[in-house]
Amino acid sequence: MTPAAAWLCWASLLLLARWSQPCPGGCDCFVHKVFCADEKLAAIPPDIPPDATDLVFVETEFTEVAPRAFSGSPNLTKVVFLNTQLQRFRPDAFAGLRRLQDLEVTGSNFSLSGDTFVNLTSLGQITLSFDKLHALPEDLFHGLDVLESLQLQGNQLQTLPRGIFQPLRHLKSLNLEQNRLEWLPEGLLDPLSCLRSLRLSDNKLSQGLPRGTFAALRSLEELFLDSNAICELPPELFSGLSRLERLWLQHNAISHLPPTVFSDLGSLTSLSLQGNALRTLPAGLFAHTPHLLSLSLSHNQLASVVEGAFANLSSLASLTLSHNAIVRLPAGVFRGLQGLVKLYLGSNNLTALPAGLFYNLSSLQLLNLSRNQLSSLPEGLFNTNYNLFNLALHGNPWQCDCHLAWLSSWLRLWSDQLLHTRTYCAGPAHLRGQAVPALNEEQLVCAASGHPGLDHKAAEGGWDAVPENKAARSRCTYSNAEGTVVLACEAGQCRWLSVQLSPRQGAGFQAMTYNASQGWDLRSSCGSVRVTVSVGDLAAGP
Ligand SMILES: *[C@@H]1O[C@H](CO)[C@@H](O)[C@H](O)[C@H]1NC(C)=O
Numbered sequence: 276m277t278p279a280a281a282w283l284c285w286a287s288l289l290l291l292a293r294w295s296q297p298c299p300g301g302c303d304c305f306v307h308k309v310f311c312a313d314e315k316l317a318a319i320p321p322d323i324p325p326d327a328t329d330l331v332f333v334e335t336e337f338t339e340v341a342p343r344a345f346s347g348s349p350n351l352t353k354v355v356f357l358n359t360q361l362q363r364f365r366p367d368a369f370a371g372l373r374r375l376q377d378l379e380v381t382g383s384n385f386s387l388s389g390d391t392f393v394n395l396t397s398l399g400q401i402t403l404s405f406d407k408l409h410a411l412p413e414d415l416f417h418g419l420d421v422l423e424s425l426q427l428q429g430n431q432l433q434t435l436p437r438g439i440f441q442p443l444r445h446l447k448s449l450n451l452e453q454n455r456l457e458w459l460p461e462g463l464l465d466p467l468s469c470l471r472s473l474r475l476s477d478n479k480l481s482q483g484l485p486r487g488t489f490a491a492l493r494s495l496e497e498l499f500l501d502s503n504a505i506c507e508l509p510p511e512l513f514s515g516l517s518r519l520e521r522l523w524l525q526h527n528a529i530s531h532l533p534p535t536v537f538s539d540l541g542s543l544t545s546l547s548l549q550g551n552a553l554r555t556l557p558a559g560l561f562a563h564t565p566h567l568l569s570l571s572l573s574h575n576q577l578a579s580v581v582e583g584a585f586a587n588l589s590s591l592a593s594l595t596l597s598h599n600a601i602v603r604l605p606a607g608v609f610r611g612l613q614g615l616v617k618l619y620l621g622s623n624n625l626t627a628l629p630a631g632l633f634y635n636l637s638s639l640q641l642l643n644l645s646r647n648q649l650s651s652l653p654e655g656l657f658n659t660n661y662n663l664f665n666l667a668l669h670g671n672p673w674q675c676d677c678h679l680a681w682l683s684s685w686l687r688l689w690s691d692q693l694l695h696t697r698t699y700c701a702g703p704a705h706l707r708g709q710a711v712p713a714l715n716e717e718q719l720v721c722a723a724s725g726h727p728g729l730d731h732k733a734a735e736g737g738w739d740a741v742p743e744n745k746a747a748r749s750r751c752t753y754s755n756a757e758g759t760v761v762l763a764c765e766a767g768q769c770r771w772l773s774v775q776l777s778p779r780q781g782a783g784f785q786a787m788t789y790n791a792s793q794g795w796d797l798r799s800s801c802g803s804v805r806v807t808v809s810v811g812d813l814a815a816g817p
Pocket residue numbers: 325326327350
C-alpha cells in the first residue's frame with residue numbers, strides 16, 4: 276500500500292468510526308479499538324465507546340488511573356499503557372472489567388499495591404516490563420486463576436515474596452529476565468506445575484539456586500539461566516525436568532559440572548554452556564541426553580576433552596568447542612556422532628589431529644579448524660566426510676610441503692575457494708604467505724624425498740577428478756592421464772558408488788608376474804567414488 280492509500284484508508288476508518296459514535300478527544304477510535312496518544316490527556320477519558328474491546332495509551336502524561344476509570348466500557352479485553360507517565364493505579368481502578376484478558380504497562384516508573392488486580396479473574400496475560408519495579412506485593416496475583424503469561428522483564432526486582440506465585444497454577448510463561456534477582460526463595464516456583472517457559476536471564480543469581488528450585492516444574496520446556504553469576508550447579512538442580520528441551524546456561528561462571536547434573540533431561544535438544552569457566556567435562560555428562568541436537572561449549576577453558584565425552588549423542592547436529600585451550604583431541608572423541616553437521620574447533624591450541632578423528636562423520640558439512648597451531652593434517656583425514664564442503668582452515672601455521680599436497684588438491688576439488696583465500700603457508704620460507712589451495716604438486720615437495728616405488732601418490736598418479744561442468748554440476752567424469760579409463764556418471768548416482776576393475780581371463784593378457792590390488796577414493800564436486808583395481812594372474816598358464 277502506498278503512503279497515500281494508507282492515509283486514505285486510515286482517514287476513512289476514522290470517518291466511519293467518528294460517524295457512528297463519538298470518540299474521546301485526543302484518541303482515535305476504530306471498530307472496537309481505541310488509541311490514545313495525546314500527551315495532554317489528563318486522565319482516562321470517561322467517554323470511551325462502550326463497545327470498545329482494546330484500549331491503548333501511548334506516551335500520555337497522566338500519572339494515575341482513578342477508581343472505576345473504565346466503568347463505561349465493560350467489554351474491554353485488552354488495556355495497554357506504553358511509555359506513559361503512569362505511576363499508580365488507585366484501588367478499584369479496573370472495577371467491572373470482568374472480561375479483561377490482557378493488561379500491559381511497559382516503560383513506566385510504576386508501583387503496585389496488592390489489590391491492583393483484584394477481581395480481574397479473566398486475565399490471561401500480564402505484562403509489566405521496564406517499569407522500574409523494585410518489589411511486588413505477595414498477594415498481587417491473588418485470584419488470577421487463569422493467568423497463563425506473566426512478563427516482568429527489565430525491572431529492578433531483587434527478590435520475590437515466597438508465596439507470590441501460589442495462585443498461578445495455570446501459568447505457562449514466566450519472564451523475569453533483566454532484573455536484579457540474587458536468589459530465589461525456597462518453594463517460590465513450586466505452584467507452577469504447568470509452566471513451559473521460565474526466563475531468568477540477566478540477573479545476579481549465584482549461590483541462590485537450592486537443589487529443589489525447579490523440582491516441581493514438570494511441564495517445563497525451556498529454561499533460561501544465562502548471564503547470571505552462577506558458579507556452581509547442585510547435582511540435582513534439574514532433576515524431574517523430563518520435558519525440558521532447551522537449557523541456556525551461557526555467560527555464567529560455572530567452573531565444574533557434577534557428572535549427573537543433566538541425567539534427568541531425557542528430552543533435551545539444545546544446551547548452551549558457552550562463556551563459562553569449564554576446564555574439564557566429566558565422563559558421562561551427556562550419557563542420558565540422547566536427543567541433544569545442539570551443544571555449545573565455546574569460550575571456556577577446556578584444555579582437553581576425554582574420549583567418551585560425547586558418547587550417546589547420535590542425534591547431535593551442531594557441536595561448538597571453539598575458543599577454548601584444547602591442545603589435543605583423542606582419536607575417538609567424535610565416534611558415534613553420525614548426525615553431526617557442524618563442528619566448530621576454531622580458536623584453540625590444537626597442534627596436530629589424529630588420523631581417524633573425523634572418521635564416519637558422514638553428515639558433516641561444516642568444519643572449522645581456524646586459529647589453531649596446526650602445521651599439517653594427516654592424509655585422508657576427510658575421506659569419510661562425503662558431505663564436507665565448508666572447511667575453515669585459516670589462522671594456522673601451515674607447513675607447505677609434500678605432506679600437505681593432498682590437502683591442497685582436496686581443497687581445490689571439494690571446498691569453496693573463497694573460504695581459503697586466507698589459508699596461508701607459514702613455511703617453508705619461499706612459500707610463506709601463499710594460499711594453500713593455489714599451490715600445485717611441484718611446489719608442495721619435501722626436501723629429502725625418500726623412497727622410490729609405489730607410494731600412495733605414485734599409485735594415484737594418473738587419476739584426476741574433473742568436475743565436468745562447473746555451472747551445471749550434473750555429471751562428473753574421472754579420467755586418467757593416459758586417457759585409457761574414463762568413468763562418468765550422473766551426480767545423483769555417483770556418490771557411494773564402488774567400482775572394481777579386474778583383468779578378464781584369456782582376453783589376450785600376458786601372464787602376470789605379480790598380484791596387486793589397490794583402492795582409491797576419487798572425489799569431485801559432485802560426489803565420491805571408491806575404485807578398486809586388482810591385477811592378478813588369473814590367466815596364468817602356458
Ligand atoms: C459486550 O459484548 C456482549 C457480547 O459480546 C454484547 O452482547 C454486548 O452488546 C456488548 N456490550 C456493548 C456495550 O457493546
